[in-house]
Amino acid sequence: MTLDFSKGITEFRWHGRGGQGVVTSNQMLGKAALAEGNYIQAFPEFGPERTGAPVRAFLRISKKPIQVYAQVYAPDVVVCIDPTLLDVVNPAEGLKPEGTLVVNTVNEPTDIRKKFGFDTGKVVTVDASTIAMEVMGRPFYNMPTMAAAVKFTGIVNAETVINEVLGRYPGKVGELNKTAMERAMKEAKVG
Numbered sequence: 230m231t232l233d234f235s236k237g238i239t240e241f242r243w244h245g246r247g248g249q250g251v252v253t254s255n256q257m258l259g260k261a262a263l264a265e266g267n268y269i270q271a272f273p274e275f276g277p278e279r280t281g282a283p284v285r286a287f288l289r290i291s292k293k294p295i296q297v298y299a300q301v302y303a304p305d306v307v308v309c310i311d312p313t314l315l316d317v318v319n320p321a322e323g324l325k326p327e328g329t330l331v332v333n334t335v336n337e338p339t340d341i342r343k344k345f346g347f348d349t350g351k352v353v354t355v356d357a358s359t360i361a362m363e364v365m366g367r368p369f370y371n372m373p374t375m376a377a378a379v380k381f382t383g384i385v386n387a388e389t390v391i392n393e394v395l396g397r398y399p400g401k402v403g404e405l406n407k408t409a410m411e412r413a414m415k416e417a418k419v420g
Contacts, residue, residue, distance in 0.1 A: 238295060239384060241288040242304040244320055245311045246281050250371030254310070255286035257397065258375055261390035262290040270295050283314065290384060304328060306382055310374040312358065321345040331378040333357040333370050338420025353381045355417035357409075364409040372406045373413035380414040387414060 241258070245251035252273045259271035270289040287301040302323055308331045309320040321330055326349040332341050338352040355377040357370035372394060379390050391410055395403040 237293075238289050238291040238297065239306070240301040240304045241290075241306045241308065241378075242301050242323075243286040243288070244307070244309040244314050244318060245284055245286075245371065246314070247284050248281065249284075249311055250369065251284045251286045251310060253397075254308075254371040254375040255288050257372075257393050258379070258385065258390060259288050259290070261379075261385040261393045262288075264389055264393065265385055267292060268295050270297075274300065283317065306331065306378060306384075308374060308378045309333065310357065310371050315341075315344070319345055321347040324350065326350060329353060329378070329382055331355070331374065331381065333374045335359070338418055342420065351381060351419055353377050353417055353419050355413050357413055360409050360412050360416065364412065365405045369406070369409075373409045376410035376413040377417035380417060381419055 243251045243255050255271050259269040263269050268291045273284065273286045289295050303325055304323065305325055306329045307320045307324050310333050312334045324330060329351040330347055331353040334341065334354050335356050336354060338354050341354055342352045355374060357373035358368065360373045361368055361370040379385060379387055391407050394406050398406055
């Protein structure tokens with residue numbers, strides 16, 4: 230089941246660390262939404278601007294022009310691409326009760342639901358870290374985590390976001406990302 234995005238603005242909040250591609254995946258999803266005829270706002274929020282520091286990014290997608298110019302405080306979807314942040318931040322904080330929480334983790338959705346007290350909505354888990362290492366040989370788990378979010382929210386077509394990734398990363402890197410994203414969509418769990 231997907232969220233109903235036709236009623237207004239759909240807001241995303243992303244969590245990760247500097248250098249992990251939080252901003253890039255946020256932009257790729259925004260570009261895919263734009264390619265499908267939506268209006269978007271995509272912007273990052275940095276703390277100490279260094280590799281490894283916690284980073285958040287925000288995305289708004291709407292069928293109508295967006296006239297909100299503020300941080301996202303009550304997201305419809307939260308995506309956490311770094312499993313080490315689960316001991317530092319509560320990704321479910323502010324998440325709408327009917328929202329979707331997408332987490333890169335080896336844990337089951339029920340474990341994440343319990344850990345963060347998110348008793349409503351949808352929890353999606355995907356072991357994007359393992360997928361990235363097995364497919365790409367490097368810890369690039371932002372795109373597989375984004376793919377799980379795309380699958381379980383239905384915000385854009387999977388093909389559209391994959392095409393955006395292939396456009397940004399032509400050749401072998403793009404093909405490896407595509408393979409990792411397709412595998413993530415198959416292996417992601419929802420609960």
